[in-house]
Amino acid sequence: MAQKxxxxxxxxxxxxxxxxxxxGFFALMAFFETQGMGAKTIGIxxxxxxxxxxxxxxxxxxxxxxxAYYLAGRQxxxxxxxxxxxxxxxxxxxxxxxxxGIYFGGYTYMAFLVGWTGGYVLVSSLMAPYLRKFGxxxxxxxIGTRYGGNFARFCAVLVLLIASFTxxxxxxxxxxxxASRALAxxxxxxxxVGLVSILLCSMLGGMRSVTWSQVAQYIVLxxxxxxxxxxxxxxxxxxxxxISMGGTVEKIAALEAQYGLIKNSPDVLKAAxxxxxxxxxxxxxxxxxxxxxxxxxxxxxAICMMVGTxxxxxxxxxxxxxxxxxxxRRSVGWSLFFIFLLYFSxxxxxxxxxxxxxxxxxxxxxxxxxxxxxxxIEWVKNWTAVKQVFIADLNKDGILQLNEWFMRDDVVVLxxxxxxGLPYVISGLVAAGGLAAAMSTADxxxxxxxxxxxxxxxxxxIDPKASVVARLTVARALLVIIGAAAAYIAAMRLTGILGAxxxxxxxxxxxxxxxxxxxxxxxxxxRSGAIAGMLGGLISGTWYLIYVGPTFMNQTPWLGxxxxxxxxxxxxxxxxAMVVVSLLTxxxxxxxxxxxxxxxxxxxxxxxxxx
Amino acid sequence: xxxxxxxxxxxxxxxxxxxxxxxxxxxxxVVFAFGEQINHIKVLGYPLAYYMTAQGSLVAFVVMIxxxxxxxxxxxxxxxFSDEDREDx
Numbered sequence: 001m002a003q004k005x006x007x008x009x010x011x012x013x014x015x016x017x018x019x020x021x022x023x024g025f026f027a028l029m030a031f032f033e034t035q036g037m038g039a040k041t042i043g044i045x046x047x048x049x050x051x052x053x054x055x056x057x058x059x060x061x062x063x064x065x066x067x068a069y070y071l072a073g074r075q076x077x078x079x080x081x082x083x084x085x086x087x088x089x090x091x092x093x094x095x096x097x098x099x100x101g102i103y104f105g106g107y108t109y110m111a112f113l114v115g116w117t118g119g120y121v122l123v124s125s126l127m128a129p130y131l132r133k134f135g136x137x138x139x140x141x142x143i144g145t146r147y148g149g150n151f152a153r154f155c156a157v158l159v160l161l162i163a164s165f166t167x168x169x170x171x172x173x174x175x176x177x178x179a180s181r182a183l184a185x186x187x188x189x190x191x192x193v194g195l196v197s198i199l200l201c202s203m204l205g206g207m208r209s210v211t212w213s214q215v216a217q218y219i220v221l222x223x224x225x226x227x228x229x230x231x232x233x234x235x236x237x238x239x240x241x242x243i244s245m246g247g248t249v250e251k252i253a254a255l256e257a258q259y260g261l262i263k264n265s266p267d268v269l270k271a272a273x274x275x276x277x278x279x280x281x282x283x284x285x286x287x288x289x290x291x292x293x294x295x296x297x298x299x300x301x302a303i304c305m306m307v308g309t310x311x312x313x314x315x316x317x318x319x320x321x322x323x324x325x326x327x328x329r330r331s332v333g334w335s336l337f338f339i340f341l342l343y344f345s346x347x348x349x350x351x352x353x354x355x356x357x358x359x360x361x362x363x364x365x366x367x368x369x370x371x372x373x374x375x376x377i378e379w380v381k382n383w384t385a386v387k388q389v390f391i392a393d394l395n396k397d398g399i400l401q402l403n404e405w406f407m408r409d410d411v412v413v414l415x416x417x418x419x420x421g422l423p424y425v426i427s428g429l430v431a432a433g434g435l436a437a438a439m440s441t442a443d444x445x446x447x448x449x450x451x452x453x454x455x456x457x458x459x460x461x462i463d464p465k466a467s468v469v470a471r472l473t474v475a476r477a478l479l480v481i482i483g484a485a486a487a488y489i490a491a492m493r494l495t496g497i498l499g500a501x502x503x504x505x506x507x508x509x510x511x512x513x514x515x516x517x518x519x520x521x522x523x524x525x526x527r528s529g530a531i532a533g534m535l536g537g538l539i540s541g542t543w544y545l546i547y548v549g550p551t552f553m554n555q556t557p558w559l560g561x562x563x564x565x566x567x568x569x570x571x572x573x574x575x576x577a578m579v580v581v582s583l584l585t586x587x588x589x590x591x592x593x594x595x596x597x598x599x600x601x602x603x604x605x606x607x608x609x610x611x
Numbered sequence: 612x613x614x615x616x617x618x619x620x621x622x623x624x625x626x627x628x629x630x631x632x633x634x635x636x637x638x639x640x641v642v643f644a645f646g647e648q649i650n651h652i653k654v655l656g657y658p659l660a661y662y663m664t665a666q667g668s669l670v671a672f673v674v675m676i677x678x679x680x681x682x683x684x685x686x687x688x689x690x691x692f693s694d695e696d697r698e699d700x
Contacts, residue, residue, distance in 0.1 A: 107646070107661060107664060110661075110665060111643070111664070113664060113665065114639060114643070114664055114669070115639075117668075117673075118638070118639040120672065121632075121635040121639075121675055122635070124676045125627075125632065125679060129683075242666060243655055244655075245656075245657075246653070246657040247656050249657055249658070249661065286657070286661035287650070287658075288650045288661075290647055291647075294647075295644050295646055298646065302640060324694045325694050326684060326687070326695045327695075330680055332680075333673070333677045333680055336672060336673050336676055337673055340670075340673050344670070347665035347666075521625075521628075597617055600617070600621050601687075601692040602694040603687075603692045603693060
């Protein structure tokens, strides 16, 4: 025990040395680049070096104890749990696609920024401290114990599986994309390389391995995101971009007015041969679209993401690992702080990246220049070759207009260092950061799924007498099987990254939000009510997704609630069903009432006593 | 059943939760319901609605959580239900 607490005490030192080591590696690569090392070699070294580090952490944290495997021994300090949650949270989409989404989607897209941060207020006030007091291993463990009965537990597992599995395929997809680009292997190979790296961090030590590798991954991803942002803004003379770029935002608005924001029709795009998935700038950078419907679209998306955040099991389970209820609560604050560092930089990255192309007084500008000159620029050539960038001279005047420049969302983060003329070592760093973001989220999700099946289905329902060895063997086998299934689906490339990510939030909020909240905050909530809430929300939400989904029935959405926002329908039905059915059924027994009372105070023992 | 002390603790916790939720609702949705109307106001040179979605509401959420947690810890200590017997994390 004394040895363990020494490890915890040494954590700041260990991760301090690790951070310096990573910065040292970065400096070394920068030096090698000046000595003539090729871009490809640098990329490969960055990716393999970081994967190796995570794998070593995973190996060192191996364990054969149930408490360590499921809860990292409940000794993760507040701030470190905050970092681990931030890595768990920020996915490949946040890292690679978000700045690009803001770049092309403008104000309305930025509802994701508010949605993916505001949810933590709900986690902190409504959920985390109470779930920690409960002492559960998994989220369904809470549902199963508070409401009682295997069927309630099973419903919670079902919602968890649907939400997390939708999400994890997108993460493995992102891991594969980045690995294949950096290692120069085909996408399908990249996916399996990614999966093996992900499993190396989680299989041997479960939550314990994942926790300590997520902290390491957070450090890599935040360095990789912030260095290019600050470097670029220093080149343009802004010391701290977040407070001093108001003028730049204004300038972009003026340039947009000067060049004209034109939305190309699909027919024009087809005739010009623009590859699918590439877009041109047609949305104002900082303008707010007019009308009540536009405001509702923003708000409804923000609400779905916020409420979804507070229902995602892989995030909630991170707060089961802290030493106390108070530290779980504080840890939510730190999580959001660490997430905030990246999210409030993403719009700045989009702004910096856009001004470089638009402002004719900058040497990097391309809009308004001769197309033959633009096509001769090195980075334009490289990204055009891989079909991520495209130029179509729609009005045949030989000059590049704003609506004639097309690029894929991801390119904003991945190519901006090259656009700004930063050394290649920065691109290697960005690849390592994107990989860390995707891997850490995939790890958290796979663990959430495997733990729910091994603990809630296998141990609690099928074989309550199972030995520790059997339980951990099942948990590990499931991790491999589920990972392989997710990688198999990812390799088939069924969905774009973002569609699936938003769906996971909607599924989670449809099925789990009210049963979790009311389980703590409403004593009158009953087992039948919770089951009605979970199934009612899940079924109505899924039905509505099929009804409006563009790849399904593609019907006109009600009140602008489209496939990204179906959680609004699911969660509303869930609330009504849960309240009505709870009131129609008998109140729960005195023992359950007592349990809820105990749950509400931080002091005292956890509710669940694990053998 | 809950003791009177527990009831009082829960009542205080509940009102803090409601205040926090109102603040959350304001910065998460109300501000953006008026995005079009407030965007001509300038903060640090940024249009206000753009600023709120890019930074302002995000900062508000971070501050809100730390503020609300401090209040909650005070409530827990006041009623003797705090579980923090050490200061080392």
